[in-house]
Amino acid sequence: MIDHIESFLAANRADNERGAVAVLTALSMVVLLGFVALAVDVGLLYAERAELQSGADAAALAIAGDCGQGVNCTPALAAPVAQAMADQNAGDGKAAASLPVFSDNTVRTTVTTRDRSGAGSLALNFAPLLGGNDRATVSATASAAWGAPLSGVAIWPVAFAECEFDLSGQPQALTLGAKGGTLCPTYDANGDLNPPGGFAWIGSDKDGSCSQEVGVGSQIQSTGTSLPQDCNAALAAELKNRTILIPIYDSKGGQGSGGWYGISGWAAFHVEGYTFTGNVSWEPQKVTQFCGGSCDGIYGRFVRFTSFDEGFTIGPPSSFGVSVVDLRE
Numbered sequence: 001m002i003d004h005i006e007s008f009l010a011a012n013r014a015d016n017e018r019g020a021v022a023v024l025t026a027l028s029m030v031v032l033l034g035f036v037a038l039a040v041d042v043g044l045l046y047a048e049r050a051e052l053q054s055g056a057d058a059a060a061l062a063i064a065g066d067c068g069q070g071v072n073c074t075p076a077l078a079a080p081v082a083q084a085m086a087d088q089n090a091g092d093g094k095a096a097a098s099l100p101v102f103s104d105n106t107v108r109t110t111v112t113t114r115d116r117s118g119a120g121s122l123a124l125n126f127a128p129l130l131g132g133n134d135r136a137t138v139s140a141t142a143s144a145a146w147g148a149p150l151s152g153v154a155i156w157p158v159a160f161a162e163c164e165f166d167l168s169g170q171p172q173a174l175t176l177g178a179k180g181g182t183l184c185p186t187y188d189a190n191g192d193l194n195p196p197g198g199f200a201w202i203g204s205d206k207d208g209s210c211s212q213e214v215g216v217g218s219q220i221q222s223t224g225t226s227l228p229q230d231c232n233a234a235l236a237a238e239l240k241n242r243t244i245l246i247p248i249y250d251s252k253g254g255q256g257s258g259g260w261y262g263i264s265g266w267a268a269f270h271v272e273g274y275t276f277t278g279n280v281s282w283e284p285q286k287v288t289q290f291c292g293g294s295c296d297g298i299y300g301r302f303v304r305f306t307s308f309d310e311g312f313t314i315g316p317p318s319s320f321g322v323s324v325v326d327l328r329e
Contacts, residue, residue, distance in 0.1 A: 045138055047091070048091075048113060048138045049138045049139075049140055051089055051090050051091050051095070052086075052089075052090070052095060052111045052112065052113070052138060052139060052140035053111075053140040053142070054089040055085055055086035055087075055088070055089035055090060055095050055097070055111045055140070056086070056109050056110065056111040056140045056141055056142035057142045057327060058085040058086075058088070058089055059081065059082040059085035059086055059097060059100070059109040059111065059142070060107055060108070060109045060142040060143055060144035060327065061144050061308065061325055061327060062081050062082075062085050063078045063081050063082060063100055063107045063109065063144070064106075064107055064144035064145060064146040064325040064326075065146070065306040065308075065323070065325050066078070066081065067105070067107065067146050067323075068146035068147070068306050068323025068324070068325060069304055069306060069321075069323060073102070074102075075099045075100050075101070075102065076099075078100045078102075078107065079097070079099055079100060082097035082098075082099075082100050082109050082111075083097045085097070086111045090114075094114045095111050095112070095113065095114050096111065096112045096113070096114040097109065097110070097111050098110040098111070098112070105145055105146055105147050105314075105317075106143055106144070106145045106146075106328065107143065107144055108141060108142070108143040108329075109141065109142055109143070110139060110140070110141045111139065111140055111141075112137060112138065112139040112140075113137050113138045113139070141329065142327065142329055143327075143328045143329040144325055144326060144327050144328060145314055145325070145326050145328055146306075146314070146323050146324065146325050146326075147314035147315055147316060147317060147318075147323065147324060148216075148265065148266070148314070148315050148316060148317055148318030148320075148322060148323060148324065149216075149245060149265075149266040149307065149312040149313070149314070149315070149318070149322060149323075149324045150215065150216050150312070150313045150314060150315030151213070151214065151215035151216065151312065151313045151315075152213070152214065152245070152266075152309065152311050152312035152313065152324075153211050153212065153213055153214070153311055154202070154211060154212045154213075154214045154245070154246065154247050155211055155235070155238055155239075155244050155245075156235055156238075156239060156244055156246060156298075157202050157203050157210065157211055157212035157214075158174075158176070158202065158246060158247075159202050159214075159220065159222075159246070159247045159248065159249045159261045159263065160174055160246060160247075160248060160249070160267075161184050161248070161249060161250075161252075162248050162249070162250050162264060162265075163183055163184035163185070164182065164183050164184055165248065165267055165302060165320060166183060166302055167302050167303075167304070167320075167321050169301055169303075170301065171272070171286075171299065171300065171301050172290070172299070172300075172301065172302075173286070173287045173289075173290035173291070173297050173298070173299045174246075174269070174297050174298050174299075175287065175290065175291055175295045175296065175297030176295070176296040176297050177295075177296075179291050179295040179296075179297075180290045180291020180292060180293075180295050181290030181291060181297075202214070202220040202221065202222050202247070202261060203220060203221065210230075210231035210234050210235055214247045214263055214266075215263065216263050216264060216265055216266070216315060217263065217264075218262075218263055219260045219261065219262050219263075220247070220249075220260065220261050220263060221259070221260050222254075222259035222260060222261060229277065229278055232276040232277060232278050232280040233278070233280050235276075236274060236276060236280045236281075236282065239271045239274055239282075239298065240271065240274075240282055241271065241272065242270070242271055243268050243269065243270045243271070243303060243305055244268070244269055244271060245266045245267070245268055245305075245307060245312075245322060246266065246267055246268075246269050247261075247263050247265075247266055248263065248264050248265045248266065248267055248320065249261035249262055249263055249264060250262055250264035251264075265318055265319070265320050265322075266318070266320065266322050267302055267320040267321065267322060268302065268303050268304070268305030268307075268320075268321065268322045269298070269300055269301070269302055269303070270300045270301055270302075270303050271298050271299070271300045272286060272299055272300040272301075273285075273286035273287055273298065273299035273300070274287060274297065274298040274299065275287045275288065275295070275296060275297065276296050277296060283299065286299035287299045302320075302321070303321070304321040304322075305321065305322050305323075306322075306323045306324075306325060307322065307323070307324045307325070308324075308325050309324065310326065312324045314326055
């Protein structure tokens with residue numbers, strides 16, 4: 001009899017334990033599914049916001065770039081640019097860009113959720129099952145500034161006179177020492193007034209970088225009219241078929257290694273040929289045709305240009321057709 005009772009109690013305890021485990025399992029599944037739902041919907045929101053941020057950044061940069069060149073620089077004209085950038089960076093091709101806001105030389109853009117149906121919110125998959133909202137709105141903002149380059153690194157550490165600047169699109173040669181093709185009436189074809197006139201290498205190259213930090217309003221020392229021999233090949237590799245920013249001077253003084261240049265701005269030059277000492281050249285005849293013989297320099301044309309180089313600081317608007325854009329937020 002006692003054995004029978006003990007067997008009955010043991011069986012009953014097992015059934016109770018199985019029931020308790022089932023209840024705990026059910027409760028755990030609810031919690032687990034809640035975490036899964038949270039992870040899926042939060043991940044969806046993060047992905048959406050990343051796309052919107054990319055769209056806002058792209059819109060701000062594109063509008064600032066236009067403003068740097070004097071176009072589309074009002075809220076009404078910039079709005080289609082903002083919308084196009086927002087849509088291009090959205091995974092589903094749809095986003096809503098608010099009217100850009102301008103302040104001095106800065107533009108601020110805001111991009112918010114919009115799906116293919118035109119709804120201004122994002123559908124959530126699991127939040128409604130847990131009593132949450134079935135849609136959510138996500139937004140992102142960005143701002144960018146524009147202006148003329150104030151200071152930065154001259155990849156080709158050469159300065160030229162303002163009178164050489166020609167934005168008509170005509171090809172020209174910029175020769176070291178103004179030995180040919182110069183547009184400046186104060187220099188003769190033989191460069192007899194140089195150094196330091198026309199072009200000249202600037203800086204001391206103490207760090208061996210073959211480049212020079214240059215700031216508008218500063219006086220940069222010159223070492224004469226020749227680039228260092230060991231820099232020619234290194235610099236040439238960075239010039240081929242590239243648009244570079246070159247410093248402009250409006251005043252000069254001294255002679256030879258004691259020469260100096262007063263930097264007044266930066267201009268953009270698209271390089272289509274060059275020739276330097278040491279047989280470093282690319283399409284050299286384009287340069288030498290202007291000097292009628294042996295000379296060092298670059299060939300190409302001045303262009304309007306917008307730089308997104310973060311190494312440049314921004315100053316007042318430029319009269320040389322160059323602008324720098326900086327993402328601020």
